Amino acid sequence: MAESAQSAVGGDERVKEISPLRQALIRPELGGMVGTVAVFTFFLLFAFDSGMFTSQGVMNWSVVSAQFMIIAVGACLLMIAGEFDLSVGSMIGFAGMMIAIFSVTLSWPVWIAIMVTFVLCVSIGALNGFIVVRTGLPSFIVTLAFLFILRGFTIFLPQTIERKTIIGGIRDVAEGDWLASVFGGKIGQGFFVWLGDNDLIGTFERGTREGQPVVDGIPMLIIWAIVLIIFGHVLLTKTKFGNWIFASGGDAEAARNSGVPVNRVKVLMFMFTAFCATVFATCQVMEFGSAGADRGLLKEFEAIIAVVIGGALLTGGYGSVIGAALGALIFGVVQQGLFFAGVESSLFRVFLGVILLGAVILNTYIRRIITGER
């Protein structure tokens, strides 16, 4: 596309040719791609024998990465629209607890519990967004308030109702529920049995499950991550609404002058972020069979870090869902890889801080290239 248009116009002596390197640099995904290659190269070289690249190991870091991806997609679109949501972590805890209270304490059918929770959480997301666009306050401070409000309720409700901070027994009530299996089930079991039978992946060598593959299917969590990434990417780059997301974050006033419904875009993105957090929470609750008051702690920052590693600007108006997904992948691979490699886990935080700083500096430099600032 770009090449054909270029030749049609013909050369202009004032337009300096830019090198392919510089052209590649302004793609927001670049940092994420380079980082992904670097991280995989590192672990293939230094931790290949640690079990990280067996079927079980791959599934382990894939699940962790997919968790980051789900919340990163929401945070990414919201950040490009020019806002933050610091209440993501608390929303995860709150959503999980609501599902547990509805389904276990109140004995509602699990599918109703999940649906009501989604409606409730997305409404809270809308409220977040509504307050931000109406008051014009920074989303940082509004969602910080909700970080505490939601976490407070997440601890208060189970303590008042059940006198404990963890509600279990969800796996039993979710047995056979159609909607629960959309979040907690696995698919492709037959394929994995076939892989196991053909010695392509590891199988149990003794015990009751002898001969069965160690990894027996792809968790729905990973499917959700892939679906959300594709949805987010298509929405952002291929639709009219995507253009509005960029415009709202790039310069809200200029976008309004051109007839973009900035407020609606922002509120919808807050709702989408809340939706992603609820997907995360539902998958987690179905996997663990319980909801805990401390679930999702610090997830908001991890989502933002993944998005920033993925090349989005903190100031909005620029970024990529694919980049954010790669950021989440780097996050998951490094976190689990260090564990496999037997490195002290506290060093992970050091790594995180360093890579975050590097990414922000790189992004600022890239922005200067794009806008021609000096």
Next chain:
Amino acid sequence: MTEDTNFHHGDVQGQDPIIRMIDIEKHFGSVIALAGVSFDLKPGECHCLLGDNGAGKSTFIKTMSGVHKPTAGEIIFEDKPMHFEDPRDAIEAGIATVHQHLAMIPLMSVSRNFFMGNEPTRKVAGISFFDKKQADEITMEEMRKMGINLRGPDQAVGTLSGGERQTVAIARAVHFGAKILILDEPTSALGVRQTSNVLATIDKVRSQGVGVVFISHNVRHALAVGDRFTVLNRGKTLGTAKRGEISPEELQDLMAGGQELAQLEGSLGGTV
């Protein structure tokens, strides 16, 4: 810059004005911002509105673009009395304003900026997608017409110069059906070369039959493209002159409101 051989000025004889503003008054509380300003604009004409700071230029064009409602006076648009409730009404009627501070987003590509808020769509399997191919083609075409060579439609607006950004904004307004284009000091922050690019753009737009209201306090820029010149001073029209009927010095004096500048200019050797 004042030699006008580069531009073919619109033949404005015998055409009906597209808009007529008659005795417009605008009061803000006890302040009389406009005390009876009359102004008209014909299709394919560049009508310059000149005046010093505080003369009421901004208030006047805001009345024309629907931001302010006049306290008294009449607006006749395409032979019908017009009451704009808000700027959207004016935009829909075909009155577009290109502001000093542009409605352009530096981080976004030229083509995404061009179609911001008016994206072309294409349906695939019932879902409507942003038709990027069409948007890119139209953008390249429009930019080529205006004499801007882009590296590609994906080039970010941030890499364009101030004059080129003005041109993109003007091209966008015209593409989306503006009949009247209000340019609020489009050249005030630009360098010599960029200014001449913008003036050339105004000339191109005029030749397509769009009426241009060019607000400036730079007489040289106004004389370069203007067909008629209306000078505002302290909320009143000091008169409208046709091209060729007035010299730069006279215009300058009118704008400044009299003698003092003439004397000052004498001592400065005509450099103002």
